[in-house]
Amino acid sequence: MKTHRSLTPRQEALAERNLYTAIAALRDAEEVRAFFRDLCTPAELQAMADRWSVVDYLNRGLPYREIHHLTGVSVTTIGRVARFLAAGNGGYGLVAERLGKWHLHAARAAASAAATTAEPPAPGRAGAQGRRREGSRNG
Secondary structure, three states, rough: OOOOOOOOOHHHHHHHHHHHHHOOOOOOOOHHHHHHHHHHHHHHHHHHHHHHHHHHHOOOOOOOHHHHHHHHHHHHHHHHHHHHHHOOOOOOHHHHHHHHOHHHHHHHHHHHHHHHHHOOOOOOOHHHHHHHHHHHOOO
């Protein structure tokens, strides 16, 4: 993240909060579109759109490589989205749920992803479960 040497951490936090307040003041998708097109570069918009497009596929339990083939989003970015979906701030899940994109599989996938990042499986215990998890991660 870019740091502003002239701003205190408190000023940076206030600026960030003001941005969120501005976004929350927008009334519909067209207003949000206009604001984001003024605010962001085309590359920034594409990066955000790419990340968001991955959420539904992850919730459905698709393997990373299949998501890559469907979206063109890099496996690295897909992995980043998966980490934040499983153990981030809850934003992806909140919006996906409100938009009806949260599938029953999502809770299992998030729990599985959190378990795989927390601790590797004990030797001899991975079995089919470990292969399935690895397959969906690298798949």
